[in-house]
Amino acid sequence: MFCYRCKGQIYGFYTFLTLEICFQVLNEHNQKLEWIVGKWRSEFSGKIFWPTVPTMTFGEELVINEAPIAKSANVQFLNFSARAWSHSTKDHFHDEWGFLTVDPVGNATLMTTGNNGFTTYETGTVSPNKLVLTLKDIxxxxxxxDLPVEDLRRTFIRHDDRYMEQVIEMRTATHPKVGYLEHTRVVYTKLK
Known part of the structure; x- marks a missing residue:
């Protein structure tokens, strides 16, 4: 795993930027998520389904990469960001930012906050090429x-080296009474 760091030096009226390449190693627990790390993008394969809104198509870019170890807790997280937009109008839908990690027992945790007014705490299991998270707190x-979300399940499935899918199922105060309804499904292509 590698990252880029940009450093600038000012000489008179000129700024010279140098690019430093550093290599980061995922800890033994986060290595279980190595398959999800990277930049993933879908231009128009995202679909929104919900009984109270018209079905729509959207694009989304998902970036999951190494974050510096939090020295105070000695925990390594992965940065998580997602940005979605309408395929037809190019209007901005929402952004999510957060952190993803796996604990020593193998449980995954995703914490996100978004510009839609929600903050979530999700936990779940990771297996080769699949991550299933359920809502613990919101x-x-x-x-x-928006209608109050009462439960949520987020599933990532890597189909091969190029394609990954994310499915979000949820329950709100009005739909459904029990279980989940599919809310979004998107298939991403991994960018180089």
Missing amino acids: GRISFSR
Whole structure:
């Protein structure tokens, strides 16, 4: 795993940038997520389904990469970011930022916050080429207009070296009464 660091030096009116390449190693627990690390993008394969909204197509870019170890806790997280937009109008849908990690027992944790007014804490299991997370806690801004999400399941499946799929299923205050309904499905292509 590698990362880039950019350093700048100012000489008079000119700034010279140097690019430093450093190699990062995922710890033994996060190595279970090595298959999900990278930049993934879908231009138009994302689909939104929900009983109260029209079915829509969207694009999304997902970036999962190494983050510096939190020295205070000695925990290695992966940075997680997702940005979605309407395929037809190019309007911005939402952003999510967060952190993903695997604990010594093999349980995965994803914490996210988004510009849609939600903060989530999800836990689950990771297996080769599959990560399934369920909602443990959710926070929401008081004036959000969305229906309260009561439960959520997020599944990532890597189909091969180029393609990965994410499915989000959920339950709100009104739909369904029990279980989950599929809300979004997107197939990404891994970017180099």
